[in-house]
Amino acid sequence: MSEFEEYAKAKATSILKAKNIAPLLESIATLPYIPSRIHSDNGIHITALDSTLTLDSSSQHSQMLRSLALQLKPWRKGGFHLFDLHIDSEWQSFIKWQLLAPHCELSGKHIADIGCNNGYYMLEMLLHKQKMLNFYEDSKLPDTLPKSITGFDPSGIFKAQFDFLNHFIKAPIDFELLGVEDLPSYCQSRKRAFDVIFCLGVLYHRLSPIETLKSLSQCLERGGELILDTLIYESSQELCLSPAKSYAKMSNVYFIPSIPTLQGWCKRAKFKHFEILALMPTTTQEQRQTPWVDSQSLESFLQQDKSLTIEGYQAPVRGYFKLKKE
Numbered sequence: 001m002s003e004f005e006e007y008a009k010a011k012a013t014s015i016l017k018a019k020n021i022a023p024l025l026e027s028i029a030t031l032p033y034i035p036s037r038i039h040s041d042n043g044i045h046i047t048a049l050d051s052t053l054t055l056d057s058s059s060q061h062s063q064m065l066r067s068l069a070l071q072l073k074p075w076r077k078g079g080f081h082l083f084d085l086h087i088d089s090e091w092q093s094f095i096k097w098q099l100l101a102p103h104c105e106l107s108g109k110h111i112a113d114i115g116c117n118n119g120y121y122m123l124e125m126l127l128h129k130q131k132m133l134n135f136y137e138d139s140k141l142p143d144t145l146p147k148s149i150t151g152f153d154p155s156g157i158f159k160a161q162f163d164f165l166n167h168f169i170k171a172p173i174d175f176e177l178l179g180v181e182d183l184p185s186y187c188q189s190r191k192r193a194f195d196v197i198f199c200l201g202v203l204y205h206r207l208s209p210i211e212t213l214k215s216l217s218q219c220l221e222r223g224g225e226l227i228l229d230t231l232i233y234e235s236s237q238e239l240c241l242s243p244a245k246s247y248a249k250m251s252n253v254y255f256i257p258s259i260p261t262l263q264g265w266c267k268r269a270k271f272k273h274f275e276i277l278a279l280m281p282t283t284t285q286e287q288r289q290t291p292w293v294d295s296q297s298l299e300s301f302l303q304q305d306k307s308l309t310i311e312g313y314q315a316p317v318r319g320y321f322k323l324k325k326e
Contacts, residue, residue: 002189004186004188004189005189007185008176008182011177011178012176012177015154015156015159015177016159016177020156020157021156021157021159024068024071024072024157024160025160027071028068028160028163028164028167031064031068031164031167032064034048034050034061034083034168035048035049035050035134035136035168036048036049036134036168036169037132037133038123038132038133038134038169038171039127039131039132040094040127042094043078043079043081043093044079044081044120044127044165045080045081046080046081046083046165046168046169048083049134049136062083065082065083065085066085068164069082069087069164070292072160072161072164073293073294074090074292074293074294074295075088075089075090075161075290076089076090076091076117076118077090077091077093077117078091078092078093078118078292079092079093079094080120080165082165088290088292089120089290089292089293090288090289090290090292090293090297091286092286092287093124094124095285095286096200096229096320097124099278099320100227100229100277101124103227103277103322104125104227106125106146106196107129107144107145107146108143109146109147109195109196110146110150110192110194110196111125111146111147111148111149111150111194111195111196111198112149112150112196112197112198112219113149113150113151113198114180114197114198114199114202114216115200115201115202116151116152116153116158116175117153117155118158118161118162118165119151119165119166119175121198121200122149122173123165123171123173125149125198126149126171128146129144130142130144134169135169135170135171136170149172149173150174150175150176150194151173151174151175152176152178152179153175153176153177153179156177159175159177162175180199180202180206180215183215183216183218183219184215184218184219186219187218193219193221193224194219194220194221194224195220195221195224196224196225196227197216197220197224197225198226199212199216199226199227200227200228200229201230202230203228203230203255204230204231204247204253204254204255204256205252205253205254206254206255209254209255209257209265210265210268210269213266213269213271214268214269216269217269217270217271217325220325221325222325222326223325224324226271226321226322226324226325227320227321227322228319228320228321228322229318229321230256230257230262230318230321231247231256231316231317231318232256232257232258232259232262232279232317232318232319233257233258233314234258234314234317235258235260236258236260237258238258238260238261238264239258239261240256240261241256241257241314242255242256243256245311247311248298248301248302248309248310248311248313248315248316249296249300249301249309259276262319262321266321270325270326271323271326272324272325272326273322273323273324274321275321275322275323276319276321277320277321277322278319278320279317279318279320280317280318280320281315281316281317281318282298282315282316282317283298284297284298284299
């Protein structure tokens with residue numbers, strides 16, 4: 001085992017043995033075994049393969065699922081329809097995916113999702129151009145699936161949410177409890193690179209965004225693609241907003257570039273192709289408070305007219321980009 005592999009194993013063990021995570025994983029392991037299929041329809045739907053099996057809201061199993069799902073809060077990404085249980089996440093993540101999906105070619109590709117959260121987008125990647133899938137031993141899988149999907153996120157609660165969902169799906173997805181800063185060492189230790197990397201909602205949380213872009217570029221095959229989503233400062237000049245204390249009540253937002261600034265960063269990181277897929281203001285249709293999160297959401301982060309954040313900055317606008325490595 002290499003030095004990095006030992007580090008990654010120790011890091012994962014520490015995260016999963018945390019006192020707020022280990023009991024959740026133990027509870028997930030005791031859940032009933034219900035072979036299931038998945039499909040995408042304004043969210044991820046998980047249904048039993050056995051059509052005669054129903055889990056009404058009064059059943060013991062249904063109550064067990066709901067109780068455990070509530071213990072797994074906050075559910076940021078989603079939503080999910082798990083049998084009769086609707087996990088109404090803070091973000092309506094299908095809105096972003098429906099914007100990105102037409103620009104993605106994923107068949108036969110090795111894919112990484114950086115900051116993968118609970119795996120919502122990785123499940124959408126599996127279902128890309130598929131009506132419905134199940135991953136049990138007697139299932140014949142289509143040839144158009146991605147070759148592999150690997151998610152990276154150091155959050156124990158997001159890993160537990162993924163394990164909760166995948167207990168029923170058995171999707172062939174690898175979840176690494178690593179951050180974007182670990183990506184180059186991971187790729188070097190595995191002697192591999194990716195064909196497509198998704199980096200959605202991560203860059204503005206990084207203290208060194210150019211170094212982050214360089215790490216992503218380093219882990220792409222030549223000609224590989226980066227699908228990037230980040231907050232954008234609306235200006236035609238090479239400017240970057242660096243909030244003094246917080247942005248939309250987020251204290252971990254460090255740099256929000258204009259498009260010309262982001263383009264310069266990407267050029268420094270050896271990306272040769274810079275395509276703007278969309279610029280979209282974040283709305284309360286896409287991000288809002290629900291019973292599945294225990295904190296405030298977008299409606300509490302903006303001033304009354306919604307044109308400015310509570311701190312007086314431009315309200316959130318997200319840019320979606322496709323980049324190609326030189």
